[in-house]
Amino acid sequence: MLRTRSRTIRGSRAVRTSGPLREKRRRRRTTLAASLAAVAALLTGGAASPPGPSDATAPTAVPIRLDPGYQQQPFEGWGTSLAWFAQVTGGWPDAQRNRLADALYGADGLGFTVARYNIGGGDSPETEPYMRAGAAVPGHWKRPGPETPDWWDPENPEHWDPYADGTQRWWLKAAKSRGADTFEAFSNSPPYFMTRSGLVSGAVNPADDNLRSDQYERFAAYLAGALQRVQRATGVTFDSVSPVNEPGTAYWRAGGRQEGSHWAPGSQARMITALRTELDRAGLRTPVAAMDETNPDLFRADWEGYGDTARAAVGRLNTHTYGTHGRSGARDIAKGAHTPLWMSEVDLGGTVPQSFTDMSPALDLAGRITDDVTELEPRAWVLWQAVEDYENMSPAHENSNWGLIQTDFTPADAAREPLRKNKKYWAMAQYSRFIRPGARVIATGDTDTLAAIRPGGQGAVVVHTNATGSPRTIALDLSGFRSVSAAPVQRYTTDASRNVHREPDVSPSGRRLTVTLDPGSVTTLVVPGASGVNPAATTVPSAAPRLLVNDHSGLALTAAPTGGASPLVQHAPDRPDSAQQWVFAKSLPGDWGSTATYRVTNVGNGKALAVAGDTLTLATPGPSPRQRWMLSTAGDGHFTLINSATGALLDVTGASTGDGAPIGVHRPTTGRNQSWTPSTERRSPPSRPAANRQERTG
Structure with missing residues (x-):
C-alpha cells in the first residue's frame, strides 16, 4: 500500500503494466489463437468442433474454447479494503456516504460482497501528525493517564477505546446492509508502544522488524480484543484476521506516510502461531489469514520459511499482485495445503495522467483481473481501496488513476464534494455485476478472456478485453458444455463512450458464438443456455x-x-x-x-x-x-x-x-x-x- 509521488510506485512496487503488459498479452493471445484448434485436437484425442456457419463470414475470428471441465472452486466475491477512504468518508453526511456505499456495495453499483477492515495500530498522542489523509487509522487502545513503560494491559477495560474507529465501523455496517457477507480484519502495524521505533510507520531501518521481541503475545491479544469489540459493535462476523501485511519488503520506514512493518519469515510464523493461540484462548474460531505478501514470489519465499506449526495455524492464504510473476506457485501452494487462497490487495495507477475518460487504466485493470483470476485461482479478488483522494491524484501531486472513484479526502464541504467515477469503475462492473459469489471460473485458453459458470450451474458469463486499437471478432467454442440452447446472449460493453451499456443481443449458431468487439473495450457476454460438461471436449x-x-x-x-x-x-x-x-x-x-x-x-x-x-x-x-x-x-x-x-x-x-x-x-x-x-x-x-x-x- 505504500505509494510515493512517483506515478506508478508503491514503495518498491513498480507497476510494470499498462502498455508493455497489454502488448505481452496481445502477443500471447495471437499465438494461442493460431494454435488453439490444433491443441484442442491434441489434448482431446479428436478434432475440434466443426466450424459454424458464421466462420465463413469471419475468417479471422479469434477462437476461444470455453472448458467447463476445469472449474475453479466457488468464487466468494469481489471487494475492497476500507482503509484509508473509509476512515475519511465514514464520517461524512449521511446522504453522501450512502451514495458512496451504494456505488460500491449496492446492487446497482458494483455489488461488492467482500470488505477488509483495517485494525489500526495508532501512534502516540504526542506524535506530530505526519501521515497522508486517511492513513492515520485510530488504534483501539486508550491511555487513561501518563504513559509508563508497558502501561497497556489487554485485560484492563480502561485500556481499550470501545468507540474507536467509528468511521470504518460505519462502513462495515453499510456494506453488510447492502449484501456484503464476507469480512476480513487485517493489521498493518502494531500500536506504537509495542514497536522498536515508537512509530507505526516502520522501523528506523526498514529491513528490521518493528515489533519488539517481547510483544508478540500482547499484540495477539490486541488483535483478538479489537476483533471482538468491532464484531459486537457492528454485528459483523469476521471470516478471517490477518496479522501481518506485505511483511517481506524493506520499505516500511519510521516516518513514512502510512502504517507498515517488516516481518522476517520466522517472525511472521511466530506472530501467526501467537495469534492462533490467543484466538483459541478467547474462544474465537476466526481463521488466521497469511501473509498478505506484496507479490506471489515473496509469498512463496515466506511460506517456505514457515514450519509445520505455523502452516497448520493458517486458515487462509493471502497474496497481493503488485508484482505478477509466480502466480502458479502461490496457486499450487494453496492447493497442496488444502487452504483457500485470496488475491487480497492490488490496484493500478496506469501510465496516463489523471483521467476519468481514458480507457487505458481500465484496460490495464481488466487485464490484471483476468490474469489474476485465471492463474492464481483465488476464491476472492479484492481491490486495495476503491475510493482514492482526488487531490492526491491530481496533476499537482501523483497525477495518476488509483481507485475506481476519486473524491477529495479534505473537502471544503463534504456534502457537495463530487464522487468522480473513472473508467476503471465501469471496467470493474463488467466483472463484479455478472460473476457473482458461487460462480465457478472455467478454463478458456485465451489470455484476454475470463469465463465462469453462473451459480447453480445454469448459464455462463464471458468477459473479454480488447485492448487493441482495432475491432476484434471472437468465436466462442461452446462444445465443452453438455447442452447449449439458442437462447439470446446478452452483451454489455464499456469503452471510451459507453459504461456497461446493454448492446443488441446475439445468438449462438449451434455450439459456436461469434461476435465482433469494439477497440479499447471490455465486453461481458451472458450465455444463459449453456450448462453441464461434455467429457469428450474437455482438455482435462x-x-x-x-x-x-x-x-x-x-x-x-x-x-x-x-x-x-x-x-x-x-x-x-x-x-x-x-x-x-x-x-x-x-x-x-x-x-x-x-x-x-x-x-x-x-x-x-x-x-x-x-x-x-x-x-x-x-x-x-x-x-x-x-x-x-x-x-x-x-x-x-x-x-x-x-x-x-x-x-x-x-x-x-x-x-x-x-x-x-x-x-x-x-x-x-x-x-x-x-x-x-x-x-x-x-x-x-x-x-x-x-x-x-x-x-x-x-
Missing part, C-alpha cells in the same frame, strides 16, 4: 492413455525397468511405448473441480504414481492420498501435478533436459520442469526447446 485428461511430456525438456515421463536407479525417468516421447502411457482416473467421477484428485497409472506395469516419504515411486493402486494428484492449469493445455498428501509437485530433478534424467517431487518453484503437457497423439511428439513454449508470467 480423461481415461484415454496419454504421454506426459515435460514442458522444459520436451521428454516424456517413463516408468523405468525394474532394478533401475530411479523408478521414473524421462525419455524421448514414443507413443507406442506402454512405459510412457499413463491413465488418469478421477477419485470422484463427475467432479470437474480444479481440486479434483486423480490416480495416475502406468499402462505398462499397472502401477500408480505415488509419493513415499519425499520420493516419487510406483505403487500397487490403492486408496492412499499419496497416490492422489491434483491438476492445475491456466487453460493453455499445460498442467502441474500436485500430490494431495504432501503438496509436492511432479518435477524433473535438477531441471535436467537429459535423456534418462530422474523424475521426482519437489515443492512448487514455478519452474517449467514442473509443467507437463498430456498428449494422446499417435506419433512421437517433437521435442521443442523451452524458449518456444508459451509461458504465462503476467
Whole structure:
C-alpha cells in the first residue's frame, strides 16, 4: 500500500503494466489463437468442433474454447479494503456516504460482497501528525493517564477505546446492509508502544522488524480484543484476521506516510502461531489469514520459511499482485495445503495522467483481473481501496488513476464534494455485476478472456478485453458444455463512450458464438443456455492413455525397468511405448473441480504414481492420498501435478533436459520442469526447446 509521488510506485512496487503488459498479452493471445484448434485436437484425442456457419463470414475470428471441465472452486466475491477512504468518508453526511456505499456495495453499483477492515495500530498522542489523509487509522487502545513503560494491559477495560474507529465501523455496517457477507480484519502495524521505533510507520531501518521481541503475545491479544469489540459493535462476523501485511519488503520506514512493518519469515510464523493461540484462548474460531505478501514470489519465499506449526495455524492464504510473476506457485501452494487462497490487495495507477475518460487504466485493470483470476485461482479478488483522494491524484501531486472513484479526502464541504467515477469503475462492473459469489471460473485458453459458470450451474458469463486499437471478432467454442440452447446472449460493453451499456443481443449458431468487439473495450457476454460438461471436449485428461511430456525438456515421463536407479525417468516421447502411457482416473467421477484428485497409472506395469516419504515411486493402486494428484492449469493445455498428501509437485530433478534424467517431487518453484503437457497423439511428439513454449508470467 505504500505509494510515493512517483506515478506508478508503491514503495518498491513498480507497476510494470499498462502498455508493455497489454502488448505481452496481445502477443500471447495471437499465438494461442493460431494454435488453439490444433491443441484442442491434441489434448482431446479428436478434432475440434466443426466450424459454424458464421466462420465463413469471419475468417479471422479469434477462437476461444470455453472448458467447463476445469472449474475453479466457488468464487466468494469481489471487494475492497476500507482503509484509508473509509476512515475519511465514514464520517461524512449521511446522504453522501450512502451514495458512496451504494456505488460500491449496492446492487446497482458494483455489488461488492467482500470488505477488509483495517485494525489500526495508532501512534502516540504526542506524535506530530505526519501521515497522508486517511492513513492515520485510530488504534483501539486508550491511555487513561501518563504513559509508563508497558502501561497497556489487554485485560484492563480502561485500556481499550470501545468507540474507536467509528468511521470504518460505519462502513462495515453499510456494506453488510447492502449484501456484503464476507469480512476480513487485517493489521498493518502494531500500536506504537509495542514497536522498536515508537512509530507505526516502520522501523528506523526498514529491513528490521518493528515489533519488539517481547510483544508478540500482547499484540495477539490486541488483535483478538479489537476483533471482538468491532464484531459486537457492528454485528459483523469476521471470516478471517490477518496479522501481518506485505511483511517481506524493506520499505516500511519510521516516518513514512502510512502504517507498515517488516516481518522476517520466522517472525511472521511466530506472530501467526501467537495469534492462533490467543484466538483459541478467547474462544474465537476466526481463521488466521497469511501473509498478505506484496507479490506471489515473496509469498512463496515466506511460506517456505514457515514450519509445520505455523502452516497448520493458517486458515487462509493471502497474496497481493503488485508484482505478477509466480502466480502458479502461490496457486499450487494453496492447493497442496488444502487452504483457500485470496488475491487480497492490488490496484493500478496506469501510465496516463489523471483521467476519468481514458480507457487505458481500465484496460490495464481488466487485464490484471483476468490474469489474476485465471492463474492464481483465488476464491476472492479484492481491490486495495476503491475510493482514492482526488487531490492526491491530481496533476499537482501523483497525477495518476488509483481507485475506481476519486473524491477529495479534505473537502471544503463534504456534502457537495463530487464522487468522480473513472473508467476503471465501469471496467470493474463488467466483472463484479455478472460473476457473482458461487460462480465457478472455467478454463478458456485465451489470455484476454475470463469465463465462469453462473451459480447453480445454469448459464455462463464471458468477459473479454480488447485492448487493441482495432475491432476484434471472437468465436466462442461452446462444445465443452453438455447442452447449449439458442437462447439470446446478452452483451454489455464499456469503452471510451459507453459504461456497461446493454448492446443488441446475439445468438449462438449451434455450439459456436461469434461476435465482433469494439477497440479499447471490455465486453461481458451472458450465455444463459449453456450448462453441464461434455467429457469428450474437455482438455482435462480423461481415461484415454496419454504421454506426459515435460514442458522444459520436451521428454516424456517413463516408468523405468525394474532394478533401475530411479523408478521414473524421462525419455524421448514414443507413443507406442506402454512405459510412457499413463491413465488418469478421477477419485470422484463427475467432479470437474480444479481440486479434483486423480490416480495416475502406468499402462505398462499397472502401477500408480505415488509419493513415499519425499520420493516419487510406483505403487500397487490403492486408496492412499499419496497416490492422489491434483491438476492445475491456466487453460493453455499445460498442467502441474500436485500430490494431495504432501503438496509436492511432479518435477524433473535438477531441471535436467537429459535423456534418462530422474523424475521426482519437489515443492512448487514455478519452474517449467514442473509443467507437463498430456498428449494422446499417435506419433512421437517433437521435442521443442523451452524458449518456444508459451509461458504465462503476467
